[in-house]
Amino acid sequence: MTKEKFLEKFLLFIALSSISILALIAFFIFEQGLPLIWKKGLASFLLGERWYPSQGSFGILPMVVGSFWVTFGSLIVGVPLGVACAVFLCELTPPLVSMVFRPAIQLLAAIPSVIYGFWGLIVLVPLIRDHLGGPGLSILAGSLVLGIMILPTIISISEDSLRALPRSFKEGALSLGATHWQTIWKVLLPAARSGIVASVILGMGRAIGETMAMIMILGNAVQMPHSILHSARTLTTNIGIEMGYATGDHQQALFATGVVLFFIIMGLNSLALIISGRRRS
């Protein structure tokens, strides 16, 4: 084999590393988690309301519901703000402002999640406790912090899809006498819809996957949440909190929680890929 041929094969081998790692992750998480799901039954694992590891009852419904509420809340905060920022960056900013704004968004993505959690803990939690009641460590606090954390994802992907629109869309609308605002609202946003939806789905994936910040501000009580001022536990925080000391079935149950999380994330990722892929073709 010549040197060129060898290098080509070698690079192909390297290039397959990401997909191999993904396969390894799936294999090892499933290998640890699936036996417990078989043993207890999928229904009783997913829909069970009782999580008492010491008594051998592993029902993750409260965590599934907790993850759902926190994620839903974060989208209410993050989507309008994120799309507005994307429009701002594409359509409204004077160059000087965007020179400050763009690095700021990158920085927002680079701030470690523990810093967000800490800020939520010392700023938002006391505010909520004093003004709205409840323990402060709550779904509301978690949603607000997560809503900010998913902004960079939503902004950058929405912005890309707005920028990818042909100039003629904008020029056509303006020449028909539409105001700038009407053009944005009635022409550009609908035209960039698929990219914006993809950005929201990816933001959702980030929100569901966040762990450390949520451990710090959600309060972590295993209970069915009834109000946004209540404490909650998500799928991720369940793993993060208990993994440190779990053994045997308990540890397997945490891996099984990981399996559920893995399926949710893969579903969301594939959905986002399909939606943005359809736009490309």
Added chain:
Amino acid sequence: MIWVAAFFTLGVMIWIMAQVLREGLPLLTVDFLSDSPRQMGRSGGIFSTIVGTLLITAVAITIATPLGVGTAVYLREYTREGRISRLIRFGTDCLAGVPSIIFGLFGFVFFVIFLGMGWSILSGGLTLATMILPTIISTAEEAIKTIPKSYREVSYALGGTRWQTVAKVILPNALPGILTGVLLGVGRSVGETAAIILTAGSSFLMPTSLFSPIRTMAIHFYILAREGISMEMAYATGAALILLILAINTAANWLLHRYIRRLEG
């Protein structure tokens, strides 16, 4: 209204950083940076956690950079869009979306238990490497993509082989872009907690080898704040962490700008 949304976002970001920096910066002294934690972190400094952060990041970068750049070179220079490249891209996209706690679980069963590395710098660094790989691949690919076609044509016209073109033309020209991706990977490694708390242990003793367990700055900060060990120490550690992230990000931005200007000029 859109202006309000944009400045609200900017305001919250400044608020988050200012909150930590205002309380933390006055406590950030040379002694704090050069002394090791004492009494579980109630006093002393954060020197061993800085060393831990640097070592684990170094491991992650050393492993992820060749893999990431190799993948990008393969995707851009060695293959057309087809089944294999779609598979690779699918893997990269999915890997980018996997939550860090899942990487933590994986690192724990695979590196810590299965490969027998224990809670160590090596386990944590390798876990981080798998996590930052998609970032490095996508930035390296972008960097390679922006190199004008004429550069390649000249190299081939002069009789250069494919590998010579990659090694002598593509990589040197894409270097600043690749470094930007590496710096972004460094930033993620420095700030990561969920993936390494399960794989690198949380000992704040000075590491003696790659198999020593360590505690990074981010994990130290998390433990101080969550267990209420010392708010003062948490603020100071948080301030150090933010300054480090700021520096890394500024460097990445500066590199990127220089790169774009050179390609345009």
